Amino acid sequence: VGTGWSDVEQIKIRHLDPSVDDAQFVLASDGDPEAFGELYDRHAETLYRYAARRLGPQPAEDVVAETFLVAYRKRRRFDQSRRTALPWLYGILTNEIAQHRRTERTRYRTLARTLGEQSVEGPADQVAAMVTAQAVSGPLATALSQLASRDRDVLLLVAWSGLTYAEVADALRIPIGTVRSRLSRARRTIRGAFPELAKYADAEEA
Amino acid sequence: MEDLKLIKDLGTALDPDGPAPHERMRARVMTGVTSAAGPQLGWRQGPGRRPIVWAVPLVAAAAVVGIGVTVAGPLGNQPSGAGITAPRVDPGAPDAGRSEINLDARTILLAAAEQAGKERSTVPAAGSFIYSRFTGVGWESDQKGKNGTLSWVHDAWYSVDGKKSGMGWHTQDGFVPDTYTEEFGTCPGKVIQNVQKQGFGDPYCDGPGYISDLPTDAAGALKYLRQPRAWQSWSPFLDGQPSSAAQRGTDDDVFNNSWMLLRGHQLPPASQAAIFKALAMLPGMQVVPKAKAADGRIGVAVGRVSEPADDGSAVRTELIFGRKDRTIIGLRTILNDPARGIKDRVHTSMAVAEKVVVSTVGLRPDGSRVKPIDD
Numbered sequence: 145v146g147t148g149w150s151d152v153e154q155i156k157i158r159h160l161d162p163s164v165d166d167a168q169f170v171l172a173s174d175g176d177p178e179a180f181g182e183l184y185d186r187h188a189e190t191l192y193r194y195a196a197r198r199l200g201p202q203p204a205e206d207v208v209a210e211t212f213l214v215a216y217r218k219r220r221r222f223d224q225s226r227r228t229a230l231p232w233l234y235g236i237l238t239n240e241i242a243q244h245r246r247t248e249r250t251r252y253r254t255l256a257r258t259l260g261e262q263s264v265e266g267p268a269d270q271v272a273a274m275v276t277a278q279a280v281s282g283p284l285a286t287a288l289s290q291l292a293s294r295d296r297d298v299l300l301l302v303a304w305s306g307l308t309y310a311e312v313a314d315a316l317r318i319p320i321g322t323v324r325s326r327l328s329r330a331r332r333t334i335r336g337a338f339p340e341l342a343k344y345a346d347a348e349e350a
Numbered sequence: 351m352e353d354l355k356l357i358k359d360l361g362t363a364l365d366p367d368g369p370a371p372h373e374r375m376r377a378r379v380m381t382g383v384t385s386a387a388g389p390q391l392g393w394r395q396g397p398g399r400r401p402i403v404w405a406v407p408l409v410a411a412a413a414v415v416g417i418g419v420t421v422a423g424p425l426g427n428q429p430s431g432a433g434i435t436a437p438r439v440d441p442g443a444p445d446a447g448r449s450e451i452n453l454d455a456r457t458i459l460l461a462a463a464e465q466a467g468k469e470r471s472t473v474p475a476a477g478s479f480i481y482s483r484f485t486g487v488g489w490e491s492d493q494k495g496k497n498g499t500l501s502w503v504h505d506a507w508y509s510v511d512g513k514k515s516g517m518g519w520h521t522q523d524g525f526v527p528d529t530y531t532e533e534f535g536t537c538p539g540k541v542i543q544n545v546q547k548q549g550f551g552d553p554y555c556d557g558p559g560y561i562s563d564l565p566t567d568a569a570g571a572l573k574y575l576r577q578p579r580a581w582q583s584w585s586p587f588l589d590g591q592p593s594s595a596a597q598r599g600t601d602d603d604v605f606n607n608s609w610m611l612l613r614g615h616q617l618p619p620a621s622q623a624a625i626f627k628a629l630a631m632l633p634g635m636q637v638v639p640k641a642k643a644a645d646g647r648i649g650v651a652v653g654r655v656s657e658p659a660d661d662g663s664a665v666r667t668e669l670i671f672g673r674k675d676r677t678i679i680g681l682r683t684i685l686n687d688p689a690r691g692i693k694d695r696v697h698t699s700m701a702v703a704e705k706v707v708v709s710t711v712g713l714r715p716d717g718s719r720v721k722p723i724d725d
Contacts, residue, residue: 169674176461177383178650178673181639184379192370201366205375212379216386255364284360303357334353 166229170222180219184212187230191237194305198241198248207240214240234305235315238297245293252289256282280338287337291330298323299330380639384454455635455652462676463626469619473560474707479507479516480559481714482614482705484680485644488698489525498525501644503703505720506614507711508559516559517711519720559615566620568627575604575611575628601632605654605667609681613702629669641670643680643701649673653684663687665697678702 166186172179188208195204214236215222215229222232241248288296301312302323309327313320474480487501502522509516565571608625611617617625629635634654641651653668663686670680682699685692704715712720 172674173383176674176676177380177386178458178461178676180383181376181380181650181673184376188372188375188379189370192375193365196366196370197361197364204366205371208370209375209378209382213382213386216379216383280356281360281363284356288357288360299357300361303354304361331353334357338353338356 165227167222167224167226170219170229171224173216173219177216180212180216183215183229187233188212190230190305191233194234194300195237195241197304198251198300199244200247200251203244203247207237207244210240211237231307231311231315234301234307234311235317238301238316242293242297249289252285256285256289283337284334287334291333295326295330295333298326299334302327376639384457455637456630458637458650458652458671458676459626459630459635462671462678463623463630465676466626467619467623469622471619472616473562474510474616476511477514478510478707478709479514479711479713480510480614480616480705481708482506482508483703483714484613484700485703486698486700487644496525500524505714507708507713508614509711510558510560510616510707512558514711517720519712561611561615561617561621564611564617564621564624566618566624568624568631571621571624572604572628572631575607575625576600577607601634601654602656602667604628604632605669609669609678612678613681613705616705616707636666638668641668641682642699643670643682644699645680645701645703647672647679647701649679651682661687661689663689663692670701 166183169179169183169186173183191211192204192208195207198204199207211233215233218236222229226232288300291299297316298312301307301315302309305312307315309320309323313323316323318326483503483505485501485503487499489497489499500522501524502520504521505519507517565574608629611625612622629652632654636653636655638651638653640648642648647670649670650673651668651670653666655666656664666684666686668682668684669678670682671677672679680699680701683697685695685697706715708715710719714720
């Protein structure tokens with residue numbers, strides 16, 4: 145083409161940039177609400193799965209939708225230096241879930257019953273594994289229902305969301321030391337439901 | 351850490367069976383977000399919309415395609431003997447059926463206007479050409495009952511000042527309807543035969559490519575967009591004749607003319623903004639929160655639905671905007687044909703790939719050249 149390209153001018157080529165930080169979506173949503181849709185598209189599935197584990201599918205739909213609406217209303221409080229908004233969203237979601245505590249406890253108790261009642265069929269080794277899983281899941285669900293909600297929040301954020309301790313602290317706006325203490329307390333309760341896990345409790349205390 | 355592993359395993363066991371109901375959830379979120387944002391942005395929510403009328407939906411769609419391919423079914427008021435074939439549908443369209451009025455079309459269009467108005471104003475050199483490329487996918491059937499999918503790439507060169515011959519270059523792959531080699535509507539008297547996979551060219555006679563005199567106010571732009579444009583006479587379904595007076599100046603024409611101007615021409619930013627403001631004045635706009643352009647980009651679409659034809663079929667034509675910056679990225683047509691069991695199927699989908707100024711007709715940004723058609 146030679147020098148012919150000196151007069152070539154890009155007029156309007158705009159491709160979506162998948163590497164853009166969440167902060168930019170939050171920032172852009174101030175003038176462009178649809179930018180918030182990008183934030184939704186990125187994180188809604190993750191939040192929904194977490195919420196569905198805790199509350200079940202239908203309540204999860206409600207709390208996740210409400211989480212994004214609350215996030216939009218509070219978007220100017222989002223720390224723009226954060227690359228990801230996920231901990232922030234988890235924090236809001238946790239608050240929303242807190243309004244469904246009774247639903248959550250009922251869910252765990254129901255699970256504790258149903259998990260113990262399910263019949264198991266299949267090859268012997270699979271049956272053995274599933275029986276073991278059922279034997280564990282029932283008491284585990286019961287133990288979760290007995291946790292203090294603050295402790296349960298920390299425990300499940302660590303175990304199910306994949307957030308780091310620091311991110312959990314960020315999400316819940318508590319010191320990281322508090323995260324550790326709440327997690328420790330929650331795990332002690334869980335282990336209490338399983339005497340065979342006592343050795344881990346001992347190690348934890350040590 | 352056995353206890354944490356047990357909890358993680360329990361979490362896996364409690365995972366929902368399927369994905370989140372995103373269509374419902376997202377609509378709920380965006381409705382709330384948009385209604386919350388509107389007053390802050392100073393945008394007035396649009397009044398209640400009534401269904402709109404399309405007199406010649408697929409003729410219009412063909413004009414939008416700009417290549418006059420054999421399209422259409424008996425969906426509109428096309429003249430008889432116009433080479434009409436069965437309608438085209440895309441049975442595998444993953445994002446079909448998402449027409450929901452959960453965002454305000456006016457808000458989207460005004461945002462697009464605002465964005466367009468921010469563009470840097472440049473006047474291309476006289477003698478140069480506006481090059482644009484768009485890609486498309488679709489599904490066609492012909493009068494023999496055959497059907498299939500097709501994809502195409504369309505390059506266009508518009509003479510900036512209108513003093514030179516422009517050109518279109520069309521490359522297609524996939525299904526070829528039996529009527530495909532019929533005369534294409536280009537400049538009057540020009541007959542172009544399709545060359546599958548090799549491309550064909552046709553002269554563009556609707557210069558200039560840079561339109562400096564398009565009004566910069568919404569009312570003026572609306573009046574401009576109602577005027578007949580050269581491409582409205584391209585369709586072979588009109589037997590090479592320009593649209594009748596009764597067919598000109600409709601809201602459908604406004605919609606199609608907007609697309610043709612925006613995709614292939616260069617306009618001053620204020621004029622481009624005025625087009626979007628003019629579109630915002632039209633009644634009956636619908637919003638599709640998640641519309642996929644032919645290149646896979648997801649945008650938010652603003653669409654118009656045709657008045658159902660005698661057989662009940664109707665087409666919704668959508669302009670697709672970038673979800674972040676509201677730049678126009680594509681267009682698609684969605685077919686509803688209850689008699690054939692077709693509901694919200696993507697009929698054609700196009701995407702604007704690029705638009706630049708080049709010095710010579712036939713020159714592409716990658717340096718390749720297409721031989722101009724000698725007219």
